[in-house]
Amino acid sequence: MSKHVTHWIDGQPWTGSAERHGDVYDPATGALTGTVDFASVREVDDAVAAAAAAFPAWRSTSLAKRATILFNFRELINSRRDELAAIIVSEHGKVHSDALGEVARGIEVVEFACGIQQLLKGGFTDQASTGVEVYELHQPLGPVAIISPFNFPAMVPMWFFPIALATGNTVIVKPSEKDPSAANWLAALWTEAGLPDGVFNVVHGDKVAVDRLLEHPDVKAVSFVGSTPIARYVYENGTRYGKRVQALGGAKNHMLVLPDADLDLAADSAVNAGFGAAGERCMAVSVLVAVDPIGDDLVAKIAERVAKLRVGPGCSATSEMGPLVTGVHRDKVTSYLDAGLEAGATLVVDGRKHPIDSTSETGIDTADGFWLGPTLFDHVNRDMPIYTDEIFGPVLSVVRAKSYEEALELINSNPYGNGTAIFTNDGGAAAKFRNEVEVGMVGINVPIPVPVAYYSFGGWKASLFGDSHAYGTQGVHFYTRTKAVTQRWLDPSHGGINLGFPTNG
Numbered sequence: 378m379s380k381h382v383t384h385w386i387d388g389q390p391w392t393g394s395a396e397r398h399g400d401v402y403d404p405a406t407g408a409l410t411g412t413v414d415f416a417s418v419r420e421v422d423d424a425v426a427a428a429a430a431a432f433p434a435w436r437s438t439s440l441a442k443r444a445t446i447l448f449n450f451r452e453l454i455n456s457r458r459d460e461l462a463a464i465i466v467s468e469h470g471k472v473h474s475d476a477l478g479e480v481a482r483g484i485e486v487v488e489f490a491c492g493i494q495q496l497l498k499g500g501f502t503d504q505a506s507t508g509v510e511v512y513e514l515h516q517p518l519g520p521v522a523i524i525s526p527f528n529f530p531a532m533v534p535m536w537f538f539p540i541a542l543a544t545g546n547t548v549i550v551k552p553s554e555k556d557p558s559a560a561n562w563l564a565a566l567w568t569e570a571g572l573p574d575g576v577f578n579v580v581h582g583d584k585v586a587v588d589r590l591l592e593h594p595d596v597k598a599v600s601f602v603g604s605t606p607i608a609r610y611v612y613e614n615g616t617r618y619g620k621r622v623q624a625l626g627g628a629k630n631h632m633l634v635l636p637d638a639d640l641d642l643a644a645d646s647a648v649n650a651g652f653g654a655a656g657e658r659c660m661a662v663s664v665l666v667a668v669d670p671i672g673d674d675l676v677a678k679i680a681e682r683v684a685k686l687r688v689g690p691g692c693s694a695t696s697e698m699g700p701l702v703t704g705v706h707r708d709k710v711t712s713y714l715d716a717g718l719e720a721g722a723t724l725v726v727d728g729r730k731h732p733i734d735s736t737s738e739t740g741i742d743t744a745d746g747f748w749l750g751p752t753l754f755d756h757v758n759r760d761m762p763i764y765t766d767e768i769f770g771p772v773l774s775v776v777r778a779k780s781y782e783e784a785l786e787l788i789n790s791n792p793y794g795n796g797t798a799i800f801t802n803d804g805g806a807a808a809k810f811r812n813e814v815e816v817g818m819v820g821i822n823v824p825i826p827v828p829v830a831y832y833s834f835g836g837w838k839a840s841l842f843g844d845s846h847a848y849g850t851q852g853v854h855f856y857t858r859t860k861a862v863t864q865r866w867l868d869p870s871h872g873g874i875n876l877g878f879p880t881n882g
């Protein structure tokens with residue numbers, strides 16, 4: 378064990394001695410690889426103080442200079458994306474190509490934010506009243522907090538901080554304690570890109586750090602991503618302290634397959650979206666709804682594909698699926714296999730029996746890794762825990778439906794509304810689904826419909842608390858507040874007392 382991850386405050390690693398720590402593991406080997414400092418109130422206050430002190434100069438920095446720093450950051454991360462991907466693999470466990478995909482989707486948001494001059498252009502109205510001009514300023518909020526989950530240690534913070542910084546805010550990131558190193562790597566890269574000290578800070582830790590960020594009077598906004606209970610808590614508490622909050626929560630994403638769909642495409646897509654990143658994606662497909670009569674054929678095609686998946690260490694080029702993030706999480710996910718059987722579902726593929734690429738194949742000691750192979754349940758119904766709970770692992774549940782209407786009712790009854798997809802060759806059916814489904818992100822023959830950076834990412838219902846989605850123009854809106862200016866340059870003939878309410882004339 379060698380690594381020690383600490384906070385990044387005011388342009389450098391923190392040098393104090395932490396009272397509490399967390400453990401960091403390599404999920405592929407199960408080895409303890411380091412520790413991460415957990416912030417107390419004092420360290421959070423130090424990070425917020427650094428962000429508050431840096432704010433006046435940063436908000437006054439020209440858009441051209443801010444964009445130049447963003448371009449520098451983009452070039453640096455682009456040339457070193459493999460390095461960042463390797464860090465993600467070593468703490469999260471996902472396979473290297475998937476980690477590169479995460480980095481690429483984060484870079485998209487940096488590229489979007491590089492166009493900040495265009496995004497911050499305001500309106501201007503000449504002669505709103507006689508001799509009166511009206512316009513709006515879009516001003517930054519101040520220090521803002523970004524609290525992120527374990528499953529995308531680089532991409533999720535990157536959904537937020539490029540836009541927060543480009544719009545003139547300063548940032549405190551609180552990453553997941555399970556895979557903390559990516560945030561520090563990104564912080565050091567900002568310094569290299571020319572970002573002034575204190576504009577981007579990282580504090581590590583748990584509820585203590587989160588609670589202090591929620592209550593600290595100088596933190597003006599909170600962007601949170603994580604599970605629904607914590608998202609709700611963050612939203613309720615952050616707003617109670619008068620902050621602007623967007624809190625993205627958990628998911629149970631349904632993929633609806635109509636009888637006319639291409640079943641090979643649907644089976645490939647279900648496997649990709651169900652088992653990529655070992656199902657630890659908020660946009661993973663965890664429920665497949667097969668409309669009669671295709672269920673048997675589709676389940677057979679999925680089972681055939683799942684059996685061939687290569688499960689092994691993320692750093693091995695042959696692996697298609699890696700381990701789960703921690704032993705505790707693996708055990709929790711595995712417990713759902715018994716729960717599904719007890720509830721009467723059919724266990725078509727048992728992930729506990731799936732071969733894991735061995736040490737002799739990979740050169741990595743996989744014996745104590747946090748493994749569970751891909752698992753497929755059929756004949757799942759809406760009362761079973763494998764349906765009602767967000768499992769967040771490689772477990773795909775197939776629900777049979779008699780009709781489109783029955784399938785739609787199932788999806789719309791679910792408390793979550795993050796992502797969904799329909800597979801069909803019928804444009805009319807797809808359009809009907811697109812309009813009727815109560816979910817924030819919809820794919821049509823696209824299983825993981827994560828919007829591109831110039832749209833916005835966000836679910837409905839228990840998948841998002843607040844009214845702003847992440848990135849895109851909604852991100853710009855979230856990190857700015859408007860100020861409407863009404864001005865008149867007096868001509869000498871005007872003046873005089875008039876106590877009436879101003880009207881336009």
Ligand code: NAD
Nearest residue numbers: 525526527552553583584587603604607625626627628659
């Ligand atoms: P989590 O809710 O356990 O943790 C998220 C963050 O909250 C972490 O930084 C963690 O340290 C902090 N936290 C944990 N417990 C807390 C508490 N009691 N009080 C205050 N803060 C606390 O989530 P996770 O396990 O890291 O990530 C997986 C979850 O995130 C899944 O539910 C997944 O669906 C969700 N997720 C959602 C999206 C989305 O866009 N909607 C994206 C990615 C992940």
